[in-house]
Amino acid sequence: MGSSEEALIRLGRRIGAEQDEILRRRAPDPEARARLFTADAARRAHPSRQTRKRFVGAALGVAAAACLLLCFVVAQRPLTFHVGAGEGAYAGRAGAFIATPTGRMVPVVFSDGTRLRIQPDSSVRIASVDRAGGRVVLENGALEATVVHHEGTRWLVDSGPFEILVTGTRFHVAWDLAAERLTLHLVEGSVVVAGPILGEGIALRSGDTLEVNRKEGRFVIHRDNPETREAPDVPQNAAEPPSLPEDPPEKTTDAPPPPAPHVPRAAPPRKTTLPPAPPGPSWRDLAASGKYKDALEAADREGLGAIYEAGSAADLRDLGDAARLTGDTARAVEAFSALRRRFPADEQAAEAAFLLGIIAFDKQGAHAEAARWFATYLRERPRGRLAREAAGRLLEARLRSGDKPLAREAARAYLRDFPGGPHTEVARAAAEDE
């Protein structure tokens, strides 16, 4: 058995035990049997109707399947594409890597009419194509895209760590790998851009230019209609109604595409700069959506000291969790310590004790200290929701720190309070180890 499989079995066993515990606590459904009787009675009352339904259904199913099969075969064919122009053009395949030379632009034309103009000195990979679109990776440089909209069109353009979701639109995008700068100018249509700093997705409309400086953790949207769009869209789950009036597309077709990364080429739009801090979604939003590293960075920009002193118990807990889950032990300890200092009677403070124990145990190998934290949790919340876990960890911590008498005591307490828990075997062994 490989170590990976062993790890998965360990993980699965813990998860299964947790699920069993959740199921054990589940409230019984007194109506469930009655509903089953009703459903069964209805089934028995209409057996012939069911049979007829099955027959008609089967006949219709065969006919529909034949039609669908035909449509499916036609519709599932992935798009094809050609790289280059004129006699030098060649058929490309998914996975194709295209590096353009200095001073020469290379066009890529897809069978649905979508066109890319890869700017000089750029590296692009056509990562995949399917029947509705594809995924293009701009590794460095710039490209101009004209995506033709069809029903179900879905194109993704990855530029460094940023993802641009497109249905039908025309835009220029430049990604400077060394400077970690993304510039995207939307000529027409609308796109959603997601990635670091931007969160789950920021919607752009025609005329918008987005500039992201990843190194500085900032982004700016230049907009040419400040009356209606003074503030940038809320990045978190930004949804843009398709019926929103769009700005007239800029006159760009007569001019050559801009060299990367200088965009836009139309009349310079009026600039809307974000307030200095914090750009993008708040650290709370980022933490809530599981983007712990980004959350921590955002909290850092906001000022960790201020959060420690003025944040709520829930804030400190979330901040501590974000730090813990990204491996930033020092900040996790700071946040949980602040939580315990400022809200000593809060449930979260007790759980912070448990988590400080986890950090001491897992990250610092400080088993005696970990044992003190787990004991603190059990003293403060003997019937808390983490009590079983804390009791098990207390036992482990005492075993690891070599304190046999205290380990025996913890083992007996565990067997008494949580018989059948996941540490039962360890506890039995420790309790009998005289």
Add this chain to the structure above:
Amino acid sequence: MVVRALPFVGDDAVLVTAVRAGNRAAIAALYDRYEAHVMRTLVRVLGADRELADIHHDVFVRALGSIDELRDPGALRAWLTSIAIFTARTCILRRSRRFWLRLLPWYEVPEVEAPLPNSEVTEALRATYTILDGLPVDERIAFALRFVGGMELTEVAEACGVSLATIKRRLSRAEAHFTEQAREHPALSDWLEGSARWGAPKKR
């Protein structure tokens, strides 16, 4: 005076015969004997799911509707397991079709569920099913039954109605996909780094 029906007595073969005859006490007994097992199977495959109660009900309705097709009444438990897996699979596929359709209008970025402050095991549980949500349905089922459900390979193969070789292939792919993604996930990476925190694994 309160009159109560006597509880049904008999093994699975007797139970199946009585259910086929429409005996209400037998139907109740079928439910009582296997409701927890069916629920556990569904939870393994689906994780915490808002529709669990409905899906659980569907499993028993399907079972009652096809009880005449059960060839070996002594294998009632395994047969119910297969129905539970089939029902869960249908549910996942139905949702993935819905999700696909819902994704077409690109501006409908789905809501992100805010994680509750929970213990690390709960975080690992949630993260596990987030990753499983992204696996092909058959790989997901094989993975969930084998690793979370702790079933033997032969049991997984029987429950899924496929050969042992097929299950091994599915598990191999699922394990690779899962491990790759789990290593990047803060709530799971520690688990995969060989931590013996929970003791040596048992052979299952």
